[in-house]
Amino acid sequence: MNAANRQLSKQRLRLWLRMLSAQREVEGYLREKLRAEHDSTLPRFDVMSALDRYRDGLRMSDLSAKLKVSNGNVTGIVERLAGEGLVERAVVDGDRRAMLVRLTPEGIQRFAEMAAAHETWVDEKLSDFTAAELDTLIKLLDRLGDHHE
């Protein structure tokens, strides 16, 4: 490998470490806020967020696909949310294997409160960037994530 490529490789590694650091910084803040002020967690918030966008409900497999986590993982989180009365599970008629999960009225209410707070927390953490910088970052990072469905 030549010198230019070695340099490039180092920069890529450096970027990855910065991504990790930045992500951890924001995520830690959000986790702590959710725990302290709403007695909840980021995974629960993510599940509720997906269900809030699909008010008619989602199947377990749709949920895990959207959140890009394993099936078994979603099983546990939904179970706890159901225990708190924030989501409910219903059978899907025509397919007795499937489970339809949706927010309860209380879940909708609680999510609205959390989502509003969540937006202000993210605002605080990312307040240093100008609109142009935000656009730049979004456009560049977009090339990495695979939210291209």
Added chain:
Amino acid sequence: MNAANRQLSKQRLRLWLRMLSAQREVEGYLREKLRAEHDSTLPRFDVMSALDRYRDGLRMSDLSAKLKVSNGNVTGIVERLAGEGLVERAVVDGDRRAMLVRLTPEGIQRFAEMAAAHETWVDEKLSDFTAAELDTLIKLLDRLGDHHE
């Protein structure tokens, strides 16, 4: 809140979601590779990486500070690494509370192999960016992480 701020707030939220997505994309790949090809994990890799930079060893509390994770967390990871013979723990003379952790010769060897592979994996994932783009991303994300010691 006025229209401009609402717009800005939306962009910040959008950026945060992109950061999550991008981070998850890369991390998932690295995790899978480490597991399949080196029978290891990212947390173990992180601990070994820190110890590789400090060959004289680090205390448990230094380790958790550098990695920005909890003390109890490091206890478990170091325990498993010690079980695999990759790190060793020694007493610190002058302070019987403390533990000094360092890589064993085998740990040094194993880390070198993993680190080389790790760099090529990151290379693959971030290969779409030009040198200029990498610089831009690094500089911008640098304003978020708190690796300013």
Added chain:
DNA sequence: CAAATTTATTTCAAGCATAAAACATCAAGC
């Protein structure tokens, strides 16, 4: 120096995450 506080670490309980195995149901093809 004894008591109180701080510092270094581990233990514990709870939850999150994965991969792999187990179950149950559905859909096709003979």
Added chain:
DNA sequence: GCTTGATGTTTTATGCTTGAAATAAATTTG
């Protein structure tokens, strides 16, 4: 209508992660 295979979900084993409580040793202070 059986068998075979695919699909939807849960269970299991293992490991990571946190916050809080528990231990233990060092330091400070009256």
